[in-house]
Amino acid sequence: MKIKNGFVLRDVGGQAVVIAVGEASKTFHGMINLNATGKEIWQGIESGLDVDQMVEKMVETYEVEPDKAREDIQTMVDKMKNAGIIVEWVKCYILRMH
Numbered sequence: 122m123k124i125k126n127g128f129v130l131r132d133v134g135g136q137a138v139v140i141a142v143g144e145a146s147k148t149f150h151g152m153i154n155l156n157a158t159g160k161e162i163w164q165g166i167e168s169g170l171d172v173d174q175m176v177e178k179m180v181e182t183y184e185v186e187p188d189k190a191r192e193d194i195q196t197m198v199d200k201m202k203n204a205g206i207i208v209e210w211v212k213c214y215i216l217r218m219h
Contacts, residue, residue, distance in 0.1 A: 122166055122207050130155075130163050139163065139206070144168065148204070158183070162197050166207060172198065 127145025131138055133152075137160040141149040155163060158179070165175040172194055180192040201207045 122171075122200075122202075124163075124166055124207050125205065126204050130160070137163075139219050153204075153206075154186070158193070159197060162194055166198075166201075 125142045127141055127147065128139055128149075129142055131140060137155040137157075139153040139155065140146075161179070162175060164193070165178065170178070172191065175194050176187055176190045179185055179194065180187050181191075198207065202209075
């Protein structure tokens with residue numbers, strides 16, 4: 122998954138917020154406030170982590186059970202997909218015929 126171009130994470134007065142810039146701001150208005158966990162999930166997506174890798178990181182960082190971490194991460198990812206903020210990577214394989 123990948124964060125769409127035009128959505129950025131900013132620190133506003135000590136609070137992590139996501140805002141739309143450029144073309145994205147024409148269709149997405151406002152901002153999204155993130156808590157510390159939400160910020161880590163955002164940064165995980167930005168750095169290319171998948172859900173399993175983010176679960177592992179959350180379990181190491183916080184005292185949380187893997188199933189609970191997975192549920193919370195998946196909920197946020199689903200909300201971001203529904204809001205049009207992230208998209209799934211599509212793996213393509215090209216076969217060369219000689």
